[in-house]
Amino acid sequence: MNKKIKLPSFLFFDGAMGTELQRRGLPLGKPPEILNIENPSLVEEVHRDYINSGAMVIETNTFGGNRLRLRKSGLEDKIKEINQKGVEIALKASRGKVLVAGSVGPLGELIEPLGNLTEEEAEKIFSEQIELLVNSGVDFILIETMISLNEALIALRSAKKFHILVGVTMSFEWTERGGRTPFGYEVESSIKKLEKAGADFVGANCGKGFEDMLKIAPLVRKSTNLPVLIQPNAGLPKWENGQLIYPENPENFKKFVEEMIKLNINYIGGCCGTTPKHIEVFKEFNK
Template identity: 45%
Template sequence: MSPKESKKSILDLSRRRALLFDGAMGTMLFSYGLPFGTPPELWNLSQPEIVLKIHKKYIQAGADVIQTNTFGASSLKLKKSGIEKKMDKINKTAVKIARKACPDGKYVAGNIGPTGEFLEPVGKVKYKDLKKAFSEQAEILRSAGIDLFSVETMYDLREALAAIEGVREVSSLPLFICMTFEKKSKGYFTLMGDEVSSSLKKLKQAGADVVGANCTLGSKEMIKLASVMKKSTKLPIIVQPNAGMPKLVKGKTVYLQRPASFANDVLKMIKLGVHFAGGCCGTTPEFIRMVKKGLMTLEYKPLGLS
């Protein structure tokens, strides 16, 4: 599939039916024994068969899009673990693994997460440094053969814009971007105080094709946010909620939400007009399978796509 065709097809396809992203990668890797403190991206190199297995499970569960294990694979983020020299190899290998798991008609998204650095004046990095880091990572992902970009968990609008600009310097592939919003008494805001409607507007202006939200909120709360987003933009919307909120029971992390209740919430959002849905922390292939099952029985009426 050439990049141009893929751009056309995934965005066009979403006019006909809602498309499913995969669920969590990080929490899955932990369940396969990723040791404490090891950056999950390192397993692209040391345990590629496990990363491959997780991708395949999501495909089998019915995901249309799988995301590369490169959330923390920007040079700035890898530097925190002292492995920035492996950036090229980590990203390239991640795409290779995902491609291997991805049959025809499904998509590989190059996943990009925040750098973990704060922009001036709160932190020390400059806008151009962020943009450069994103652009570098995007170029490796692009040349390794992804179909689209999925930028996630952005808690600072300025960093999100740097990511879009960085990606757009090297590629015109479909660009999905998710901010992460917290619920406050006056509505939904990022950690840095960015509000939903103006954020989505600016993301669009900067060149995003699909905008939305992931992480922080469980699926129930995400329904309310989805309706706010729906009112705020005409772009297609993506949601990737957590599997409820994590609880610690006798020293073990437990996500108490059941896949069926997650799926139920996601289907409500699709009925609201959300075009793309997946899962964030705590979700597993079973969650995606349940959403898929529900989707098959749902009459899909795409709403408000311009």
């Protein structure tokens, strides 16, 4: 099923999936992806809430759905089902009215020379998951929360084999030396290399919160002519009465979105800690 859609120049994405499932009862430490099998209606409910809040793109609940990550929770033999069901649930929730992005996160292990995983192995593992997502009918692939540029490039290369539209977003933090991933990759050169390697859009997601992202997003914007996706965390969570609470509220998110629109950011959504209440502010913007 080879297809490459063309995205509009402006889109609102959805908010977090993992932390939202936790808010709705998924125990911490349990992989969110298992719910595609164990409780698909809960996953569908989150998708539907985001769509009702104004999201034009929803992301499949497959962020950790690669073989290596699933192996850590003893779910390796369910890789096919987890990814196929993840797409099926999102397509059902979309009712053909919003786009479905196939979410692909990091492998969770270091690639040589930093770790033992070879580049060939890494490409094979990414390709396996991406092929499942593509064949199940996602509109495009979103590689996200990458902190290693090398890993991001391998994931991108894996996805491009399937002739589908691919976006790549990395997770940067603001440091004394500017925007960097926790591995030290800086914003401008990372974004330029992703563009050169054939990403269809690029951007930043996750990280420490709105404040950091307000400094990082302009750097991403000026590094590329490609469409840019920005999806910040709702700040860093704190424990309150046995629950993880994210500090940034929907009102703050609205101000954040205003700034992103001023910067000509094409695609805006939310990462960890954002909820349908955050995404609902999209309704106040007529684009």
